[in-house]
Amino acid sequence: MKRFLGFVKKEFIHIFRDYRTLIILFGIPAVQILVFGFVVSTDIKDAGVAILDLSRDETTQKLTDKILSSGFFRKTGELLNYNDIDRIFKKGNTKAVIIFEKDLGSRLFREGTASVNIIADGSEPNVATLVSNYISAIISDFNREMNKTLLSSSPVVQPEVRMYFNPSLKSHFMFVPGVITLIMILICALMTSVTITREKEFGTMEVLLVLPLKPSQIILGKVAPYFLLSFINIITILILSWFVFGLPVRGSLILLLLETMLYIMMSLTLGILISTVSKTMQQAIFISAIGMMLPTILLSGFIFPIENMPKVYDYFSSILPPRYFIVIIKNIMIKGTGLQYVWKETLIIALMTLIFMALSIKKFSLRLQQ
Amino acid sequence: MRTILFLIRKEFLQIFRNRFIGRAIFAIPLIQMLILVPAVTFEIKYVNLCIIDNDRSVESRELIGKLEGSPFFRVKYYTWSEEKANELIYNNKCSAIINIPSGFGKELGAGRPVKILARIDAINAMKGQLTWAYLSGVISSYNENIIAESLPVVQATMVPRISVTGRYWYNEMLNYKYYMLPGILVILVTAIGFMLAGLNLVREKEIGTIEQINVTPVKKSEFIISKMVPFFIIGLADLGFGLILGKIFFNIPFEGSLLLMFLGSAIFLVAVLGLGLFISTFSSTQQQFMFVAFFFIIVFVLMSGIFTPFESMPMWAQKFDLINPVAHLIRFNRMVMLKGSGIADVARELLLLCGIAVIFTTFAVRRYRKTA
Numbered sequence: 001m002k003r004f005l006g007f008v009k010k011e012f013i014h015i016f017r018d019y020r021t022l023i024i025l026f027g028i029p030a031v032q033i034l035v036f037g038f039v040v041s042t043d044i045k046d047a048g049v050a051i052l053d054l055s056r057d058e059t060t061q062k063l064t065d066k067i068l069s070s071g072f073f074r075k076t077g078e079l080l081n082y083n084d085i086d087r088i089f090k091k092g093n094t095k096a097v098i099i100f101e102k103d104l105g106s107r108l109f110r111e112g113t114a115s116v117n118i119i120a121d122g123s124e125p126n127v128a129t130l131v132s133n134y135i136s137a138i139i140s141d142f143n144r145e146m147n148k149t150l151l152s153s154s155p156v157v158q159p160e161v162r163m164y165f166n167p168s169l170k171s172h173f174m175f176v177p178g179v180i181t182l183i184m185i186l187i188c189a190l191m192t193s194v195t196i197t198r199e200k201e202f203g204t205m206e207v208l209l210v211l212p213l214k215p216s217q218i219i220l221g222k223v224a225p226y227f228l229l230s231f232i233n234i235i236t237i238l239i240l241s242w243f244v245f246g247l248p249v250r251g252s253l254i255l256l257l258l259e260t261m262l263y264i265m266m267s268l269t270l271g272i273l274i275s276t277v278s279k280t281m282q283q284a285i286f287i288s289a290i291g292m293m294l295p296t297i298l299l300s301g302f303i304f305p306i307e308n309m310p311k312v313y314d315y316f317s318s319i320l321p322p323r324y325f326i327v328i329i330k331n332i333m334i335k336g337t338g339l340q341y342v343w344k345e346t347l348i349i350a351l352m353t354l355i356f357m358a359l360s361i362k363k364f365s366l367r368l369q370q
Numbered sequence: 371m372r373t374i375l376f377l378i379r380k381e382f383l384q385i386f387r388n389r390f391i392g393r394a395i396f397a398i399p400l401i402q403m404l405i406l407v408p409a410v411t412f413e414i415k416y417v418n419l420c421i422i423d424n425d426r427s428v429e430s431r432e433l434i435g436k437l438e439g440s441p442f443f444r445v446k447y448y449t450w451s452e453e454k455a456n457e458l459i460y461n462n463k464c465s466a467i468i469n470i471p472s473g474f475g476k477e478l479g480a481g482r483p484v485k486i487l488a489r490i491d492a493i494n495a496m497k498g499q500l501t502w503a504y505l506s507g508v509i510s511s512y513n514e515n516i517i518a519e520s521l522p523v524v525q526a527t528m529v530p531r532i533s534v535t536g537r538y539w540y541n542e543m544l545n546y547k548y549y550m551l552p553g554i555l556v557i558l559v560t561a562i563g564f565m566l567a568g569l570n571l572v573r574e575k576e577i578g579t580i581e582q583i584n585v586t587p588v589k590k591s592e593f594i595i596s597k598m599v600p601f602f603i604i605g606l607a608d609l610g611f612g613l614i615l616g617k618i619f620f621n622i623p624f625e626g627s628l629l630l631m632f633l634g635s636a637i638f639l640v641a642v643l644g645l646g647l648f649i650s651t652f653s654s655t656q657q658q659f660m661f662v663a664f665f666f667i668i669v670f671v672l673m674s675g676i677f678t679p680f681e682s683m684p685m686w687a688q689k690f691d692l693i694n695p696v697a698h699l700i701r702f703n704r705m706v707m708l709k710g711s712g713i714a715d716v717a718r719e720l721l722l723l724c725g726i727a728v729i730f731t732t733f734a735v736r737r738y739r740k741t742a
Contacts, residue, residue: 018655018657018658020654020658021655021657021658021661024658024661024662024665025661028661028664028665031665032665032668032669035669035672035673035687036672038683038684038687039672039673039678039683039684039687040672040677040678041678041682041683042412042495042496042678042679042682043495043682044679044681044682045681045682046681047679047681048681063532085539086539089539089540089709090705090709090710090711090712090715091711091715092701092705092709092711092715092716095681104532108530108532109530112530112531113530113531113532113533114530114532114533115532115533115534115535116532116533116534116535117534117535117536117537118534118535118536118537119536119537119538119539120536120537120538120539121538121539121540121709122538122539122540122541122542122544122708123540123541123548123549123704123705123708123709124549124679124704125412125413125538125541125544125545125546125549126412126546126549126679127679127681128538128541128544129412129413129544130496130679132536132538133500133503135534136534136536137503139532139534140510140534142532143530143531143532146530146531147530147531156483156484156513156516156517157433157478157483157484157485157486157509157512157513157516158483158484158485158486159485159486159487159488159505159506159509160485160486160487160488161487161488161489161490161502161505162487162488162489162490163490163492163498163502164459164489164490164491164492165491165492165493166492166493166495166498167492169492169495169498169499170495171495171496173492173493173495174493174494174495174496183668186664186668187661190660190661190664194656194657194660198656198657201577278390279388279390280388281569281573281656281657281660282388282391282566282569282570282573282656283388283390283391283394285565285569285656285660286390286391286394286398286565286566289561289565289660289664289667290398290558290561290562290565291394291398291402293561293667293668293671294402294406294554294557294558295402295405295406297671297672297677298406298409298410299406299409303677303678304409304410304411304412304677305414305494305497308411308412308413308414308415309409309410309411310408310409313408313409316405327462330493331460334493335460335493337460341460341461
C-alpha cells in the first residue's frame with residue numbers, strides 16, 4: 001500500500017509540475033462549455049430571405065412585413081423575375097425566396113384562395129426545412145387573424161400546450177448536457193491514453209515494469225491524479241452551466257456527482273486501454289482524438305437524435321458510452337428523476353468500465369512477460 | 371530545392387514507417403465517412419404519442435383517428451392514468467401526452483369550443499416545436515371538417531385563405547447525405563492534417579532530433595515547407611478518395627467545377643497546416659500540443675456551421691468564424707458542389723482562406739527558432 005501511494009505521489013508530481021498543460025487542462029473544458037453553450041443552437045434567427053413580389057398590393061405588403069418583423073428573417077433582396085432566384089442563391093446568403101403570385105390580393109378576396117410559393121435552398125437541408133416551416137407558420141397565423149371572427153363562434157377544438165421540462169424552449173437544455181458528455185470523454189481519454197505511451201516512447205516504461213507493483217496498481221496509480229483533475233473539471237463545468245445557462249439540477253446532486261464520477265472513471269480507463277495498444281503517442285492521439293471525436297459527436301444523440309437514424313445505427317451507437325451518459329445527465333438534471341429511471345444506463349457504463357479495466361490490465365501484464 | 375525534396379522524403383519515410391499511422395491516415399477518415407454520413411439527419415420522422423382519452427366518445431375517437439392517420443405521429447400508448455402517462459414521458463417512451471377531457475364530444479355537439487391539453491417533452495426544443503406545429507396542423511384540419519359540417523356550404527367555401535406551396539432547390543429530396551458528406555470529409559482531413567503535422571514537429575522537439583536539423587544549413591522556411599508538403603499531399607489524396615467514394619456510394623452531385631473544388635481544398639489545407647505548425651512552435655511537449663490542437667479542432671468543427679446553422683450563432687461567433695478555415699471550406703464546398711457556384715460567387719471564401727494560409731504559414735516560419 002505504501003509503495004502504491006508513493007507511485008501515486010510520483011504521478012501527481014509529474015502532472016502538476018507541468019503548469020502549461022495544467023492550465024490548458026482546466027481551461028479547455030470551461031472555455032468550450034461557454035463557447036458551445038452560446039454557439040451550438042438550432043434556432044433560426046436573421047436567416048436571409050429574398051422576396052419576389054409579382055403582385056405588389058396591400059396584402060403582399062402586409063405579409064412581407066409580418067414575415068420580416070418576426071425576428072427570424074432578414075431581407076437579402078427584392079427580386080424582379082424568376083431568373084434572379086438562381087443568381088441570389090448562388091451567392092450563398094439567401095436561404096429562401098418567397099414568391100407572391102400575380103394578383104395575390106385580388107384573387108384572395110375574389111376566389112377565396114391565393115398561393116405563396118417558397119423556394120428554399122436545399123443545400124442546407126436543416127435550415128431549409130426550418131425556414132420553410134417558420135414561413136408557413138407565419139402565413140397560417142395570417143390566415144387565422146383574417147378569419148378570426150368567423151372561427152371564434154364555431155365549435156372548434158382549441159389545443160393548449162405545455163412544454164415539459166423546458167418551457168421557454170431553450171436549445172441549451174439539449175446541447176449543454178451533450179457538450180459536457182462529449183468534452184469529458186474526449187479529454188479524459190486523451191489524458192490517460194498519452195501517459196503510458198509516453199513512458200513507452202521515452203523508455204521509462206522499463207523503470208515502471210521493474211517496480212514491485214502489480215499491473216492493476218500501476219494502472220490505478222496512473223488514473224488517480226487524472227480522476228481528481230477531471231472531477232474538479234466537471235464541477236467547474238456544472239457550476240458554469242448553472243450560472244451562465246440556467247441549467248438546473250432538478251434531481252439529486254449527489255446522484256449526479258456519483259454518476260459523473262463513474263463516467264469519468266469509464267473515460268479514463270478507456271484512455272488507458274487505448275494506451276496499452278498503442279506504440280507511440282501519435283498513435284494514441286490518433287485513436288483517441290481523430291478516431292473518437294466524430295462518432296461521439298454524431299452518434300451519441302448529442303446533436304442528432306438517435307431515433308431519427310436508420311435502425312442499424314441504433315444498435316451501432318449502443319456500444320458508445322456517451323449515449324448512455326447523455327440520457328443519465330438529462331434525466332437527473334432536467335427531468336429531475338432518480339436512480340430508478342437511469343439504473344439501466346448506469347449499469348451499462350459500470351460494466352463498460354470493468355471491461356475496459358480488465359482488458360487493460362490483461363494487455364499490460366502481457367507486456368510484462370515479453 | 372534539392373534539400374526540400376530530401377527533407378520531404380525523410381518525412382514520408384517517417385510517417386509510413388509506423389504501420390498503424392500509415393494505414394490509419396487513409397482508412398480512418400474514409401471508413402468514418404462511409405459509416406457516419408448516412409446516420410446524420412435532422413429530419414424528425416415521427417414522434418411517439420400517449421393519449422389519455424377521458425371522453426371515449428365518437429368525436430374523441432375521430433380526433434384520435436386523425437392523429438393516427440398522420441405519418442408524423444405514432445399513437446403508441448392509451449391510458450387513463452395520469453401517473454402512467456407521466457412515467458412514459460420520463461422514460462423517454464413517448465414524447466407527447468394528449469389529454470382529451472371528459473365532455474369533449476358533448477361540448478362540440480352543443481356548438482361550443484373545447485380545450486384539449488398537449489404536454490410535450492421539450493428538452494429538444496426543435497423537436498418540441500415541430501411536434502406542436504404538426505399537432506396544430508392535425509387539429510386545425512379536424513376543425514375545418516367541423517366547420518364545414520356546421521356552416522352552410524356557400525359560406526364555408528368563402529373562408530379566404532392563403533395556401534403555401536414549397537420547393538427545395540439544389541437538393542429537392544433534402545438528402546442529408548449531400549449536405550453532410552463534404553462537411554464530414556473536411557472535418558476528418560482537418561483533424562488529420564492539423565494534428566499530425568503539428569505533432570510531427572513537436573515530437574522532434576521532445577525527442578531532441580530537431581537539434582540535428584538545426585545544425586544543418588537547412589533554412590527555416592525549407593524546414594516548415596518540408597513538414598507541410600507530406601500532409602498536404604495526404605490531405606488532398608484523402609479528399610479525392612472521399613469524393614470518389616461519395617460518388618460511388620451516395621451518388622453525391624458535382625454541379626460545379628472539380629478544379630475549383632480542389633483549388634479551394636488546396637488553399638484550405640495550407641491554411642490548416644500553417645495554423646497547426648504555428649501552434650506547434652509554442653508547445654514543448656506532444657501532450658501540450660495535443661490539447662491545444664484538440665481545442666481548436668473542436669471549436670472549428672462545432673462553430674463551422676456544419677451541424678447547426680451558421681446564422682443561429684451569436685454575432686461574436688460569426689465574427690470569429692472569419693479565421694475559421696473549416697467554416698469557409700464547408701460553405702465553399704456546398705456552394706460549388708451542390709449549387710454549382712462559380713469562382714466569382716465564392717471569391718470571398720477563397721480570399722479569406724488565402725489570407726489565413728499566408729498569415730499562419732508566415733507566423734509559423736517566423737516563430738520557429740533554430741537556436742534552442
